[in-house]
Amino acid sequence: MIVLSKHKHLNIKRFRPTLREVAALAGVSQATASLALRGRPAVDAATRARVLEAATQLRYVPNLNGRRLARGRAETIGVIQGRNMTTLFSDSFYRMVLAGAGEAAQAAGYSLMIAPTLRKDTSVMEMLEHVGPGTVDGVLVVGVLEQEAIFALRDLGLPVVVVDTYLPGTDIPAVAHDYRAGAWQLTRHLLQLGHRRIAFVGADVDYPFGRDTHDGYRDALSSAGLPYSSVLVRMVAISAEAAAAATRDLLSATPAPTALVTVTDTMAIGAMRAAHELGRRVPEDVAVVGMDDIELSAHTNPPLTTVRVPKEEMGRLAAERLIALSRGQQPTPSVLMLSGTLVVRRSCGAGSAGRPTGEVWS
Amino acid sequence: MIVLSKHKHLNIKRFRPTLREVAALAGVSQATASLALRGRPAVDAATRARVLEAATQLRYVPNLNGRRLARGRAETIGVIQGRNMTTLFSDSFYRMVLAGAGEAAQAAGYSLMIAPTLRKDTSVMEMLEHVGPGTVDGVLVVGVLEQEAIFALRDLGLPVVVVDTYLPGTDIPAVAHDYRAGAWQLTRHLLQLGHRRIAFVGADVDYPFGRDTHDGYRDALSSAGLPYSSVLVRMVAISAEAAAAATRDLLSATPAPTALVTVTDTMAIGAMRAAHELGRRVPEDVAVVGMDDIELSAHTNPPLTTVRVPKEEMGRLAAERLIALSRGQQPTPSVLMLSGTLVVRRSCGAGSAGRPTGEVWS
DNA sequence: TTGTAAGCGTTATCAC
DNA sequence: GTGATAACGCTTACAA
Numbered sequence: 101m102i103v104l105s106k107h108k109h110l111n112i113k114r115f116r117p118t119l120r121e122v123a124a125l126a127g128v129s130q131a132t133a134s135l136a137l138r139g140r141p142a143v144d145a146a147t148r149a150r151v152l153e154a155a156t157q158l159r160y161v162p163n164l165n166g167r168r169l170a171r172g173r174a175e176t177i178g179v180i181q182g183r184n185m186t187t188l189f190s191d192s193f194y195r196m197v198l199a200g201a202g203e204a205a206q207a208a209g210y211s212l213m214i215a216p217t218l219r220k221d222t223s224v225m226e227m228l229e230h231v232g233p234g235t236v237d238g239v240l241v242v243g244v245l246e247q248e249a250i251f252a253l254r255d256l257g258l259p260v261v262v263v264d265t266y267l268p269g270t271d272i273p274a275v276a277h278d279y280r281a282g283a284w285q286l287t288r289h290l291l292q293l294g295h296r297r298i299a300f301v302g303a304d305v306d307y308p309f310g311r312d313t314h315d316g317y318r319d320a321l322s323s324a325g326l327p328y329s330s331v332l333v334r335m336v337a338i339s340a341e342a343a344a345a346a347t348r349d350l351l352s353a354t355p356a357p358t359a360l361v362t363v364t365d366t367m368a369i370g371a372m373r374a375a376h377e378l379g380r381r382v383p384e385d386v387a388v389v390g391m392d393d394i395e396l397s398a399h400t401n402p403p404l405t406t407v408r409v410p411k412e413e414m415g416r417l418a419a420e421r422l423i424a425l426s427r428g429q430q431p432t433p434s435v436l437m438l439s440g441t442l443v444v445r446r447s448c449g450a451g452s453a454g455r456p457t458g459e460v461w462s
Numbered sequence: 463m464i465v466l467s468k469h470k471h472l473n474i475k476r477f478r479p480t481l482r483e484v485a486a487l488a489g490v491s492q493a494t495a496s497l498a499l500r501g502r503p504a505v506d507a508a509t510r511a512r513v514l515e516a517a518t519q520l521r522y523v524p525n526l527n528g529r530r531l532a533r534g535r536a537e538t539i540g541v542i543q544g545r546n547m548t549t550l551f552s553d554s555f556y557r558m559v560l561a562g563a564g565e566a567a568q569a570a571g572y573s574l575m576i577a578p579t580l581r582k583d584t585s586v587m588e589m590l591e592h593v594g595p596g597t598v599d600g601v602l603v604v605g606v607l608e609q610e611a612i613f614a615l616r617d618l619g620l621p622v623v624v625v626d627t628y629l630p631g632t633d634i635p636a637v638a639h640d641y642r643a644g645a646w647q648l649t650r651h652l653l654q655l656g657h658r659r660i661a662f663v664g665a666d667v668d669y670p671f672g673r674d675t676h677d678g679y680r681d682a683l684s685s686a687g688l689p690y691s692s693v694l695v696r697m698v699a700i701s702a703e704a705a706a707a708a709t710r711d712l713l714s715a716t717p718a719p720t721a722l723v724t725v726t727d728t729m730a731i732g733a734m735r736a737a738h739e740l741g742r743r744v745p746e747d748v749a750v751v752g753m754d755d756i757e758l759s760a761h762t763n764p765p766l767t768t769v770r771v772p773k774e775e776m777g778r779l780a781a782e783r784l785i786a787l788s789r790g791q792q793p794t795p796s797v798l799m800l801s802g803t804l805v806v807r808r809s810c811g812a813g814s815a816g817r818p819t820g821e822v823w824s
Numbered sequence: 825t826t827g828t829a830a831g832c833g834t835t836a837t838c839a840c
Numbered sequence: 841g842t843g844a845t846a847a848c849g850c851t852t853a854c855a856a
Binding site for chain 1: 478521523524525526527528529530531536537538549550551552554557558560561564565567568569571572573574575576577578579587590591592593594595596597614617618619757758761762
């Protein structure tokens with residue numbers, strides 16, 4: 101029985117030579133073999149040749165666990181997904197962030213290790229069973245995660261960088277988008293188009309995004325000298341459905357708002373659908389704007405005016421920062437806040453009034 | 463100087479307790495501590511409590527490299543991206559495959575390790591510097607990779623599964639889509655709509671996709687008793703531009719084809735653009751169909767008739783297969799070929815003639 | 825230039 | 841039940 105199982109095992113692992121065997125075959129010590137294989141100068145050309153020869157002959161490939169254990173670093177960054185998404189991969193916003201992070205990691209020769217999220221409430225400790233000390237040099241937190249969890253990671257000695265949100269009142273490094281400025285840009289654009297009754301469909305969440313976008317809307321109204329009225333504001337879940345419901349509600353008031361600021365493109369799509377269902381034309385009867393600029397937004401009907409959040413750039417910068425930290429660089433300004441650009445399409449009714457900062461497509 | 467550097471180091475790594483320290487604090491041996499922490503039954507309740515207490519007090523987290531080295535497995539699957547894409551993450555087709563693989567891995571408690579592709583021609587050996595024995599239990603090859611490279615991986619003793627393509631004449635396990643059947647479905651659909659002059663814009667590549675789709679087109683013609691004519695066929699690069707060029711070429715012939723089969727949605731989009739530029743209406747003047755069903759395809763103008771390739775399912779099944787192999791399961795039928803479903807939208811001019819197997823949206 | 829030997833942090837096999 | 845002790849495969853002072 102034992103023999104069988106041993107064979108089965110062998111069948112899978114086949115023969116995997118170790119450095120020791122390479123060294124033996126080359127007739128040198130393990131240390132020399134190690135140096136030779138990694139191209140260190142302090143080794144004789146002839147010896148090196150012998151070692152290399154032995155290695156290729158045995159099809160030697162180093163075992164990375166051994167190396168990492170000895171070196172103490174892994175040249176890998178771990179990714180933990182936040183609570184505000186179902187799956188990193190399937191979310192059209194976050195997977196762009198991930199793409200940016202992946203590219204930066206690749207450019208630095210780092211791998212990306214993506215922790216499995218077994219369940220909605222998988223604890224960070226469980227995630228560390230996969231993405232933990234030893235296997236990763238640092239952790240990129242994509243999206244919203246409990247503050248305690250992030251501190252726990254940091255207390256473990258793992259460098260941590262948060263992307264797309266930040267932790268107010270802490271020194272946790274983050275790379276985020278300025279959603280307050282984004283909401284301000286959108287609202288201001290509508291004001292410049294002449295709208296005065298601008299409703300706001302915001303996000304009823306307890307992380308900065310909710311408050312920041314709300315503030316941005318308010319800022320823009322107040323600098324235009326307009327009053328803020330809660331009659332025009334709905335704070336709802338971040339989903340097309342919730343935004344559609346809020347829109348139905350807002351549009352049934354008299355007088356109805358002439359424009360609608362929503363805080364994600366997904367919500368804007370829900371809002372437009374609700375408007376259409378009520379027989380209102382977008383943008384003629386009601387202008388609608390969103391935020392994020394997901395891939396879909398250029399292709400809705402009408403195409404959506406939105407703020408393009410630099411998704412890939414956020415990911416890229418966050419990964420670069422994390423790698424720098426893992427290499428011992430001292431933490432720099434805690435939150436790096438990027439700003440997005442207004443993308444003017446047709447859902448706001450701008451016509452050709454494209455702002456200099458904006459772009460017009462499709 | 464040494465002191466400074468040591469401090470810097472400490473500052474980053476902080477204090478990271480090892481099992482040894484936990485054992486010492488609990489007053490037991492390392493072996494016992496290990497058993498206790500992993501919840502093995504053969505340890506006294508009181509002892510276990512002391513160990514757990516010590517562990518939490520020291521904020522102990524196991525070092526995964528040590529564990530993996532000792533255990534010989536990593537509960538991680540490595541992902542190597544094929545040559546037929548630029549980046550896994552940014553490719554709208556392959557990232558869905560990745561999403562499926564990620565979900566399967568997560569469900570099994572496995573992490574996903576994504577190898578950096580430093581350059582276009584990064585060798586597999588270079589990739590193994592990151593995704594190699596020790597760190598991963600198997601390798602998922604997403605897309606097309608040289609046969610030698612795949613054999614090299616396998617010879618290393620790493621289980622390998624290829625997804626979205628296969629290696630004819632080998633026993634390398636693969637999970638793929640039946641592109642031949644897909645092209646057949648598309649062509650047949652056009653035939654059923656009454657088209658007789660159906661052009662084909664295929665992929666000029668040397669992996670199975672190119673030949674299979676071509677064969678599928680031919681199959682459909684021949685079973686309808688129509689001749690295959692190379693006048694109606696263009697084999698080009700897989701890109702919107704190349705397809706647009708081929709389309710301009712095909713549509714300038716007399717008589718022009720009344721329908722166009724392209725082999726990816728990206729190509730179909732290029733083809734439609736070219737048709738529009740020539741003043742031809744789609745589908746009235748020329749029907750266009752694609753394959754893949756990427757996210758965009760439901761939102762083009764007109765929405766694209768296509769074959770929905772089960773991208774996430776391919777990824778899921780491939781990852782599941784790989785995990786099974788890595789656990790010692792014997793290889794089963796080498797190629798698992800999934801079939802896609804025809805999705806009838808407007809670009810083919812089907813009107814309400816939706817086939818029972820198809821779906822109509824948007 | 826090359827070799828010796830001590831880790832790196834864990835798991836697993838035995839005795840006790 | 842618990843504790844020595846030997847792997848696991850590699851890197852790296854330090855010696856020779």
